[in-house]
Amino acid sequence: MAKNLALFIDCDRLEAAFMTLIFDYLQNEGYNICVKRAYITKDNLDLWYSQLDRHYFRISIGNSQANNNMRLSVDVSKALYSGNYDSIAIASNYREFGVLASEVRTKGLEALCFYQFSKGNEAFLKRAYNIIYNLEPKNVSEQSSEMTSTGDMLDIFASALEGLDTQTLGEKIGDQTTSAKTTTRKPRATKSTKATSTKATTAKKK
Incomplete structure (x- = not known):
């Protein structure tokens, strides 16, 4: 039985040329796309309009990416709690939408992500x-993988720190600091210092 799916596309963070790949994947996997919504600023509307119109998208035009982020988040939440869908797909590399995806999974629905590898955050998206489905050609992804993005490096570092007992770490740091203070000694006076001091005393007596 086909899964009912709601699709949300962040057009400002995705290239219009990849629209066909998104629909090819969903159709090949047997999804029934019930909702199609796109979020875009006026600057990018001309690049996307023909694609969105051909697939009968409901288009939300915002004044800024921040405005579109909020609209997309609200619509995803509505879809999640409507009880009408089995899966929710978000086409975007944006990290903050990962919070929505986690909520979708918590409620027992399937969360899908369509993204471009070259725009980073893959490690975060996987979690x-x-x-997750990389829309870029394989050769582009391989070239991009030669240099891990800063965002992914931070994600990997964050993963390594997950579960770390910060209290224990703080205690260890405190112990090291205390030890350093204990071993610190006052510097001894050098011979030259003593000699200078003696000459000064003799001069005063005269």
Whole structure:
């Protein structure tokens, strides 16, 4: 039986050329796309309009990316709590949408993400979604993988720190600091210092 899916596309963070790949994947996997919504600023509307119109998207035009982020988040939340869908797909590399994806998974729905590898955050997306699909050609992804993005490095570092007992770490740091203070000694006076002091005393007596 086909899964009912709601699709949300962040057009400002995705290239219009990849629209066909998104629909090819969903159709090949047997999803029934019930909702199609796109979020875009006026500057990018011309690049996307023909694609969105052909697939009968409901288009939300915002004044800024921040405005579109909020609208997308609200619509995803509505879809999540409507009880009408089995899966929710978000096409974007944006990290903050990962919070929505985690909520989707918590409620027992499937969370999908369509993204471009070259725009980073892949490590984070893998943790947030059930399924992630890289829209870029393989050769582009391989070239990009030669240099890990700063965002992914931070994600990897964050993962390594997950579960770390910060209290224990703080105690160890405190112990090291205390030890350093204990071993610190006052510097001894050098011979030259003593000699200078003696000459000064003799001069005063005269």
